[in-house]
Amino acid sequence: MEEKINQLNINLYWLRENLKKIVLGLLVLLALFTSIRTVGPEEEGVVIQLGQYNRTVNPGLNFIVPFWIERMYKIPVQRQLKQEFGFRTTKAGQRSDYTKEGFGDESMMLTGDLNLTDVEWVVQYRITNSYNFLFKVRNAEKTLRDMSESVMRKVVGDRTVNEVLTVGRQEIATTVEGLLQELCDEYENGIRIDQVVLQDVNPPESVKPSFNAVNQAQQERETLINQAEAEYNRVIPRARGEAEETIQLAEAFALNRVNRAKGEAERFNALFNAYIKSPEVTKQRIYLETMEKILPKIGNKIIVDEKGNNVLPLLNIDQVKTPQK
Structure with missing residues (x-):
């Protein structure tokens, strides 16, 4: 019994001698735990000292006053x-x-x-x-x-x-x-x-089918409108082009007829003036020009005198010429 009491006294003495070291070690660990803070690369740390703003720290390893005298809030300022x-x-x-x-x-x-x-x-x-x-x-x-x-x-x-x-x-x-x-x-x-x-x-889910039907009808309407506009853009320009072409052809035809009529009128006036000055010469010239146009179109030609008795020696009866068109 006495030996147990002595052993207990020894243990109490050892505990009393090492208690300060244990408490000091725990305080050091607690101080390190509450003072070391790591701020991420997308963050910045806001340090609060006794409930009041103190400073803002940059990313990396940072130290604050331990034992919760200072607290740090990490704010993701570089993150969306x-x-x-x-x-x-x-x-x-x-x-x-x-x-x-x-x-x-x-x-x-x-x-x-x-x-x-x-x-x-x-x-x-x-x-x-x-x-x-x-x-x-x-x-x-x-x-x-x-x-x-x-x-x-x-x-x-x-x-x-x-x-x-x-x-x-x-x-x-x-x-x-x-x-x-x-x-x-x-x-x-x-x-x-x-x-x-x-x-x-x-x-809302209760009316979604009705809304979808309305939207589908609107889309179909837009589709039909676009198709009609495409058909309009295809047909109308072509019709306008054809109308413009017809107008230009008519104008060209009218201009050609007018110019020809003017030319023929001027030619007739010129012939008339020449006829007034010398009727026989003009009549003979018109006759020759007319025959010059007509004779090439005739096939077989027989030339006789005024009474029809003699054939002119210039006639070649065996030669047949093809009418020129």
């Missing part, structure tokens, strides 16, 4: 972040998986013509000022989500359901991006909006 509305990504990759369950309240909206539409969109943004992001606005990410939903509802509410579903999607995204950036600048939350993307816009 995003917020999804109306759906959530459950698995990212080459073939990402999405889910819509439980998010219908933030995507169901009322258009300007009092129709419901299901709008899914993504806001892509960057943190440009970590101090403003942490201290200017309480919970800046939730505030950004609330602002995005409010702006989208306002823009969609100013447009008809056809604009939202068809031609106005890009214009809506651009308008929301501009208004959301104005709000971020006004709130000074340190956020820059990179892009707003309308992921999908659909009518």
Whole structure:
């Protein structure tokens, strides 16, 4: 019994002598654990000392005052972040998986013509000022989500359901991006909006078949209009060209007839003037010119005198000439 008491006393003495070393070692480990911080390459660290902003540190290995006297918040200032509305990504990759369950309240909206539409969109943004992001606005990410939903509802509410579903999607995204950036600048939350993307816009499930039928009818109408315009562009220019060709041919024909008529009139006047001056000579010349045109067209020619008694010696009866046309 006495030996056990002595052994216990020895253990208590050893523990008392080494307790300070153990406590000191634990304090050193705790100090190292609470003072060493690593900031990633896309981040910057915001150091808070006793609840008050102290400094901003760059990426790399950094040291802060241990024992939670200073705390560090890592802000991804070089990374593009995003917020999804109306759906959530459950698995990212080459073939990402999405889910819509439980998010219908933030995507169901009322258009300007009092129709419901299901709008899914993504806001892509960057943190440009970590101090403003942490201290200017309480919970800046939730505030950004609330602002995005409010702006989208306002823009969609100013447009008809056809604009939202068809031609106005890009214009809506651009308008929301501009208004959301104005709000971020006004709130000074340190956020820059990179892009707003309308992921999908659909009518509610209960009326989707009717909307699809209307859209199909509109597409068919546009197709028929385009076909009619193509046929019009094919036929009308050709008809105009043919009409222009006919007009030009008629004008050429008219010009030719007029010029020929004028030439014949001038020729007749010239002959008449010559006839007035010397009738016999002119008559003889006209006769010879007329015979010069007629004789080549006659086949067999027999030339006799005025009484028809003698054949002129110049006649070659055996020679037959082919009429010239």
